Amino acid sequence: MNIISLRSGDERLIRQAAQLLLDAFREHWPDAWPTLKEGLQEVHEMLHTERICRVAVDEQGNLLGIIGGIPQYDGLVWELHPIAVQPNRQGKGLGRALVEDFEKQVRLKGGLTITLGTDDEDNMTSLSGVDLYESLWEKVKNIRNLKNHPFEFYQKMGYVITGVVIDANGIGKPDILMSKRIRK
Numbered sequence: 001m002n003i004i005s006l007r008s009g010d011e012r013l014i015r016q017a018a019q020l021l022l023d024a025f026r027e028h029w030p031d032a033w034p035t036l037k038e039g040l041q042e043v044h045e046m047l048h049t050e051r052i053c054r055v056a057v058d059e060q061g062n063l064l065g066i067i068g069g070i071p072q073y074d075g076l077v078w079e080l081h082p083i084a085v086q087p088n089r090q091g092k093g094l095g096r097a098l099v100e101d102f103e104k105q106v107r108l109k110g111g112l113t114i115t116l117g118t119d120d121e122d123n124m125t126s127l128s129g130v131d132l133y134e135s136l137w138e139k140v141k142n143i144r145n146l147k148n149h150p151f152e153f154y155q156k157m158g159y160v161i162t163g164v165v166i167d168a169n170g171i172g173k174p175d176i177l178m179s180k181r182i183r184k
């Protein structure tokens with residue numbers, strides 16, 4: 001497995017990346033990229049020169065995973081968006097490898113902090129279906145993972161919950177905000 005930058009001329013990998021976005025998000029976030037056209041549009045946006053777009057490929061050059069980053073606050077903060085690993089290759093350390101590589105790329109560009117939003121639209125955590133305006137931080141402190149929501153993956157990578165966008169995807173469907181400082 002290799003992690004490389006995705007190039008705008010690599011049509012084969014770009015198509016595989018668009019398909020991966022559909023496949024990886026279909027189950028819990030069906031509205032994220034419902035069609036290949038929207039997946040392709042997202043991947044082309046990921047290739048903008050100021051952004052980071054890295055892919056994990058196997059020995060045959062086929063796509064295993066993808067991660068993207070968007071600079072904010074003059075490049076001091078980078079938003080991790082999106083990350084996806086081929087469904088049949090998940091749980092084998094590829095996500096961790098992609099995040100670690102991404103952190104290295106952000107460090108090289110002078111970033112201090114990585115931030116991200118991870119939606120809970122499908123009752124996957126204890127933060128969904130409740131009124132987060134009541135005792136918000138108590139609820140955040142006691143968050144439970146009900147259906148393999150990725151917030152726990154990010155926690156394992158050292159990310160902490162810094163906030164919640166309440167009702168981001170409808171009433172009781174928040175976006176969970178997480179960050180990690182990547183420089184001492």
Ligand SMILES: CC(C)(COP(=O)(O)OP(=O)(O)OC[C@H]1O[C@@H](n2cnc3c(N)ncnc32)[C@H](O)[C@@H]1OP(=O)(O)O)[C@@H](O)C(=O)NCCC(=O)NCCS
Nearest residue numbers: 024084085090091092093094095096118148149150152153
């Ligand atoms: C989330 C995702 C990128 C993780 O990649 P992965 O290759 O499966 O993760 P890894 O195998 O590197 O896992 C690293 C650790 O996180 C844990 N982990 C991974 N996904 C998890 C989840 N959904 N819930 C809880 N823990 C998880 C693993 O068990 C592992 O723990 P360990 O270090 O104690 O063994 C991948 O599952 C994926 O593409 N999911 C669908 C798309 C998605 O959810 N993207 C993020 C939306 S914000």
